[in-house]
Amino acid sequence: MFFDQSPFEVKLEWGQKGARIASDRGDIVIIVDVLSFSSTVVTAVEYGAEIYPYPPPINDDAKAYADRIGAKMVWGRAESIKYDGHSLSPLSFTASDKGQKFIMCSLNGAACSRIASKVPALLVGCPLNATAVVNKANYLRTKLKSDITVIACGEKWPDAADSEYQLRPGIEDYLGAGMILAKLNGSKSSEAEVCIGAYEYSKNKLAELIWDSTSGRELRERGYGQDVIHCSQVDYSAIVPVLCGDSFANA
Template sequence: MPSPAAGSPFDQSRYQVRLDWGRAGLERLAPADVVVVVDVVGPSSAVAARIAAGAEVALAELEAERDGGAIAAAAAASGSLVLLGCLRNAGAVADAVLGEQQRRGARTSIAVIAAGEQRTAAAFDGSEGRPAPVDAVELRFAVEDLLGAGAVVDALSRRGLDHTSPEAAAACEAARGLGGAVRHLLTASGSGQELIAAGRRDEILAAAQLDVDAAVPTLRDGVFTVA
């Protein structure tokens, strides 16, 4: 549950739109009214597509899938409204957040959490068959999540929710500046190459599309439904 020390220089509490990485980043930030979890080649894109097709998705289905599910569960436990965001629905997520602020009739704080990827140190050095120490788990920077989180921050800014932390602003400018190269960046990234090697090129290409889904997975009572 997010509970940063009072006055922490890393909680970004002075800003309306905040950004950090992984479960630790969620815990580091000041509690927010809305948490947007961005796991572009994990739950965010996949669940957005299923929700758009009319399905409902239980949170329990995601908690074992990559890292976004665990972050969403922790954010829900804190009492925040939890949304799943990605490149495919960045604009729709911003619309949902703006709608939530209008519903509340008050300034609404937003934490955008880029999931990254938790892997053992052994997996990073290419020796996945060798056991790693229990504490040798590292968060891998994932360019797809940086761009997805930045796209969400950019969409929020374009709707007037632009009091962003430096961390959020940097991700936003990355998404703006590299927007024309997203397809190449995702397919050439570590995550993209891993999916391509597994015969799943279509998944990374689908995840690289910007603003093609109007559905925003919203967590209510342990189930993701349309916002």
């Protein structure tokens, strides 16, 4: 098959199409969406919350699903002000959320998670839990005898024309993926090797680069600079969210 990294044990793919390719291969998948799906899931699960990824957008179907399972909606940052609830900001979760269920729709991380929900193991990774997710993935690769694909989720161009590809690669996801790929065991594809090289070159100024990235600046200009600071922390958490059934739990 063209554009396939199958000869290698550790691979890098982008966005929803990449998640589908990895799912078709039957790989273990690590979802990397630094600003902010992955970071929010890690933070929420650390506080003991149950996170249910759901395909975007937030619509009547998503709200009905939340009602059916007794869950709260996780809103976009702007919507959370209107509805006075949790948002995609990881800092909207606290210890008081222990044991509560949340439906999380996002254009990137949640969408990729749903697409890859049938893989042998679906993990969530980011700088916050990089070492922990690598250790778990290496263990699962040996146990399940499966290859690993890291999905850099990227962003969506808000004003893409119908004839244009909507994916906007995000350097925060590329560097987060490189951080994880660098420590995974197994032969690595050329795409994975180049991603590792970008991370190795940038690792001493990782937080600065994420701060000044397009996604980082967008959040800062909207008043969410503390989110960017939080999401840039390395090995802040030992939590590894793994999809168990329909929700993420700590591995």
